[in-house]
Amino acid sequence: MAMWGRDTPWRQGHLLSDDAVKSVLRDPPKGTIMAVVSHDCDIAQSPDVEPVVEVIIGQRIAAVDGNFAFAKNARRLHLTLTGRSQQLAVDLEASRKLAIAKQQLGDYEPVENVGVTIRELTILQRWLAARYRRAAFPDEFDRRLGATGLRDQLNKILKSHGALISALYFDVDEGRDVCRSGGDEPYTLAIYILFDGDSEAAERAANSTKTAIEEAFRDKCLSDEDRKWRDIELVACEAISDQAMTVQQAENHKRWSADHISLRTEPPQPMLRNE
Numbered sequence: 718m719a720m721w722g723r724d725t726p727w728r729q730g731h732l733l734s735d736d737a738v739k740s741v742l743r744d745p746p747k748g749t750i751m752a753v754v755s756h757d758c759d760i761a762q763s764p765d766v767e768p769v770v771e772v773i774i775g776q777r778i779a780a781v782d783g784n785f786a787f788a789k790n791a792r793r794l795h796l797t798l799t800g801r802s803q804q805l806a807v808d809l810e811a812s813r814k815l816a817i818a819k820q821q822l823g824d825y826e827p828v829e830n831v832g833v834t835i836r837e838l839t840i841l842q843r844w845l846a847a848r849y850r851r852a853a854f855p856d857e858f859d860r861r862l863g864a865t866g867l868r869d870q871l872n873k874i875l876k877s878h879g880a881l882i883s884a885l886y887f888d889v890d891e892g893r894d895v896c897r898s899g900g901d902e903p904y905t906l907a908i909y910i911l912f913d914g915d916s917e918a919a920e921r922a923a924n925s926t927k928t929a930i931e932e933a934f935r936d937k938c939l940s941d942e943d944r945k946w947r948d949i950e951l952v953a954c955e956a957i958s959d960q961a962m963t964v965q966q967a968e969n970h971k972r973w974s975a976d977h978i979s980l981r982t983e984p985p986q987p988m989l990r991n992e
């Protein structure tokens with residue numbers, strides 16, 4: 718067994734080689750990958766202080782699904798690794814983590830030709846943290862989102878455009894905790910579609926997403942008979958550059974996840990603010 722020191726080559730986001738994966742998993746399925754998710758400071762510590770390195774198991778995939786890109790889903794992440802000579806798209810599941818003894822990992826070197834950029838590492842870190850800190854919405858709002866079919870519609874829209882959309886932010890009832898009792902008393906909802914301000918393709922995708930979301934809400938919640946809103950009233954839908962969103966907006970609005978939770982299943986948790 719190799720000795721572990723502070724000069725270890727391992728860092729957060731590094732991939733294990735196929736040989737290293739096989740030393741940890743018996744007969745892993747074809748395409749299995751393992752990525753280091755422990756923080757660099759913990760990796761560098763002596764095994765006497767931090768005896769293990771945490772890794773996450775995933776799979777190579779042909780293409781990213783927009784529903785799982787940019788940490789939109791707290792349980793599953795699609796991420797393209799572009800930090801080295803070879804690009805690789807991977808599918809990671811939050812529940813598939815393992816702890817590997819540092820002495821065992823010290824026998825191997827990280828994969829050299831695949832790695833993460835700073836932006837990709839930030840997405841990975843944000844997704845890992847979202848497992849424990851993410852937004853919750855009122856249970857009745859969540860029920861209506863499902864009963865009207867809007868949740869499925871949003872997922873379908875994000876599947877088409879989501880690979881270029883950084884996030885959706887929801888402002889429900891202007892942040893007030895209001896109890897709604899019937900469809901004739903709709904929640905008010907403003908949606909902000911965050912996109913990369915340096916990408917014209919992302920801006921076009923955000924505007925297409927805006928149009929699709931507006932059409933979906935009108936179709937599901939705006940009555941043809943009296944032109945009144947039912948269940949959820951979409952009061953605003955805006956595409957906004959990540960260079961234009963203010964700190965106050967990020968603080969006051971909740972990031973919507975394709976796998977979001979309601980108050981029924983878990984207590985509400987504050988959002989991470991450094992997103």
